[in-house]
Amino acid sequence: MSVRHTVIDSPVGPLTLVGEGAALLGLYFDGHLRTPRLTDHGPRVDDGFEAAEAQLAEYFAGTRREFDLELAPRGSAFEKQVWALLTKIPYGETRTYGQLAAELGDPGAAQAVGNANGWNPISVIVPCHRVVGTSGGLTGYAGGLTRKRFLLSLEEPPADEVGRLF
DSSP: OOEEEEEEOOTTSOEEEEEETTEEEEEEETTOSSOOSOOOOOOBOSSSOHHHHHHHHHHHHTOOSSOOOOBOOOOOHHHHHHHHHHTTSOTTOOEEHHHHHHHTTOGGGHHHHHHHHHTOSBTTTSOGGGEEOTTSOOOOOTTOHHHHHHHHHHTSOOHHHHGGGO
């Protein structure tokens, strides 16, 4: 099966979903700040992305915390390692580039982790928005910092749950 794409509406603007067979290759924002490496998105289609559309709708509605989709991001072996780590950051939590580098066994690789994070081709689903700077501040995001803030605030627990966490 060949590469194809669709465009869906979301609270963060139009999202372009790119797939091949049952696998999702990309999820890009309108005005994505880093030009996707996968430049041929194939023809636009209206079907074949139902599971991704449904799970994204649930995520934005606050009823889904984890995605269960076949993903096939294209990148280097190192980038794929970083992207796999991103999928393990729990909903509502953040990690720093340094923490991810340490998890990979190379605490000095924070900058390389940041670069790989920036090339993540499957935004939102592979939650690169959950990575912050050392001080906890928001750093660059391919969807822009406004979208990153939105996604992080979407994942904050409701005020009535905060007291139950302690």
